[in-house]
Amino acid sequence: MKAMIRGNESIAYAFKLARVQVVPAYPITPSTLVPEKISEFIANGEMKAEFVPVESEHSAISAAIGASARGVRVGTATASQGLALMHEVLFIASGMRLPIVMGIGNRALSAPINIWCDHQDSMAERDSGWMQFYSENNQEGLDLGIMAFKIAEDKRVLLPAMVGLDAFVLTHTVEPVDMPEQSEVDDFLGEFKPNYVTLDPNKPATLGSFGFPEHYTEFRFAQWVAMEQAKKVIDEVFEEFEKKFGRKYRKVMPEYTEDADIIFVTMGSMSGTMREYIKKLRAQGKKVGMVKITVFRPFPKEELIEALQNAKVVAVVERNISMGFAGAVYGELAATFANKSKKPKFVDFIVGLGGRDITFNTLESVYKVAEKALTQDVDDVNWIDVNKEAVYKSEGLQ
Amino acid sequence: MYEVRFHGRGGQGAVTAANILAIAAVKQGFYSQSFPYFGVERRGAPVQAFTRIDDKRIDLRMNVYEPDAVVVLDPTLMSVIDVTQGLKEGGIIIINTAKKPEELGFSGYKVATVNATEIALEHRLGSQAAPIVNTAILGAYSKAVGNVKIEHVLEAIRENAPAKKEENAKAAEAAYEKTVLGW
Numbered sequence: 068m069k070a071m072i073r074g075n076e077s078i079a080y081a082f083k084l085a086r087v088q089v090v091p092a093y094p095i096t097p098s099t100l101v102p103e104k105i106s107e108f109i110a111n112g113e114m115k116a117e118f119v120p121v122e123s124e125h126s127a128i129s130a131a132i133g134a135s136a137r138g139v140r141v142g143t144a145t146a147s148q149g150l151a152l153m154h155e156v157l158f159i160a161s162g163m164r165l166p167i168v169m170g171i172g173n174r175a176l177s178a179p180i181n182i183w184c185d186h187q188d189s190m191a192e193r194d195s196g197w198m199q200f201y202s203e204n205n206q207e208g209l210d211l212g213i214m215a216f217k218i219a220e221d222k223r224v225l226l227p228a229m230v231g232l233d234a235f236v237l238t239h240t241v242e243p244v245d246m247p248e249q250s251e252v253d254d255f256l257g258e259f260k261p262n263y264v265t266l267d268p269n270k271p272a273t274l275g276s277f278g279f280p281e282h283y284t285e286f287r288f289a290q291w292v293a294m295e296q297a298k299k300v301i302d303e304v305f306e307e308f309e310k311k312f313g314r315k316y317r318k319v320m321p322e323y324t325e326d327a328d329i330i331f332v333t334m335g336s337m338s339g340t341m342r343e344y345i346k347k348l349r350a351q352g353k354k355v356g357m358v359k360i361t362v363f364r365p366f367p368k369e370e371l372i373e374a375l376q377n378a379k380v381v382a383v384v385e386r387n388i389s390m391g392f393a394g395a396v397y398g399e400l401a402a403t404f405a406n407k408s409k410k411p412k413f414v415d416f417i418v419g420l421g422g423r424d425i426t427f428n429t430l431e432s433v434y435k436v437a438e439k440a441l442t443q444d445v446d447d448v449n450w451i452d453v454n455k456e457a458v459y460k461s462e463g464l465q
Numbered sequence: 466m467y468e469v470r471f472h473g474r475g476g477q478g479a480v481t482a483a484n485i486l487a488i489a490a491v492k493q494g495f496y497s498q499s500f501p502y503f504g505v506e507r508r509g510a511p512v513q514a515f516t517r518i519d520d521k522r523i524d525l526r527m528n529v530y531e532p533d534a535v536v537v538l539d540p541t542l543m544s545v546i547d548v549t550q551g552l553k554e555g556g557i558i559i560i561n562t563a564k565k566p567e568e569l570g571f572s573g574y575k576v577a578t579v580n581a582t583e584i585a586l587e588h589r590l591g592s593q594a595a596p597i598v599n600t601a602i603l604g605a606y607s608k609a610v611g612n613v614k615i616e617h618v619l620e621a622i623r624e625n626a627p628a629k630k631e632e633n634a635k636a637a638e639a640a641y642e643k644t645v646l647g648w
Binding site: 071183242336338340 | 498499500503523528530
């Protein structure tokens, strides 16, 4: 069935179709519509779940941990400052190995106050032990939202997962999606049975207890092993989903890369605009391609090496910045290739921060530098569409 | 690809109009996409919303800079902003006004007018001070642009209008009949 929904609704529908039992949430732009829609589903009797209206995001994720530890399927959603407020609790969720799924309306962090899209919020949580998925469109938000439960709950994984949708560009955009039938999703996910020790007064257990130096490292290593295992489980789930629903997902999606000298690496909604831009360049005979990263944690090193190793220049186009170094994706990609004897030249491009539109002009500026990099040295990190003169002047550098 | 820009004021329903047009387009077998100008909503302030319509999947995610048509829900906006900004040469302008197209002084564009305010009030949509014109103007869109048929617009309105579904559909139908094409 075709449905016309906003990106936020794709998360709400994913939770409904996954028969999520508890949704603790605190509203924040741009993901407010997720809890709004879910409370509507519950009020209409379309969804049997407990909605917990908490007083902050810190409480939302804490309540999610309590419910998940009790052994029920839990989903929540947040963005930006809300995700940042969850920060310390995120590590508890992953450390306790609870398969919570959280929708993120990817949005910039303050200051200055800004409600619009970039990936800084979830990038700042990349070390929290959560899996991270990024959607190109609302269909992907819905599908990844459903698949995230199956991956997170797999006995070999048991890690929480974030599913990112770009603020406004997806969260507030209406477009058609194929809405799976409830029976198909039931069949795909199976009935939720916790594969872990749960809180049960009849079988007392301590969860999230003290980990002395004698044991702490083993707990951390177990998370590392689970993340490594997740790589395989993600492939399995993506393949099973494709067989059942006919839509193909991969951790990284290469397009037009076979003979490409320059490959753009993208994440999230910019991938669609990039695809259209590449078609234009291809029509001019330019050998360019793209690789879309759908799964950022676990970082798909093997697939990225495979997809990028034959390129001359890899242009990493990203909506985040680690001040004092570079964008996060660039850093990780460069490290992925560090010990390879054959490697492309990596160039980083910072674009689309705080909702600045990523247009064909933006991508042309990126392409020009990438093309130059084929024959000469260029800067490692390139800020695109920015009024540098104004900044230099205000910083007293002129 | 056909791109439409809606101009309205916060609270007038420009975003809903863009969404309903997108839904109607899908009913006709097109792909579509609609989104608001990503601002901070304030009642009465100028707002924009966009619809893209195509016969193949729409991957483009940037704002609409060169629309094929613009829809103006509130004629007072025309003294505040240039509604033709970026509009393609020969593009269509659909305006809620009692005036005739030739009275508006545009050149190089096709202009269609409809008194959507009057039609909305006749169908008891909104109040004298704040008439809800977003469904009536879609009837005018269908007449002027023609790529999305009126029956699909009416069906989309009946399914998606938040209240007074039938009155909204009737208003769109009336506007379709009463739209004056200046070409």
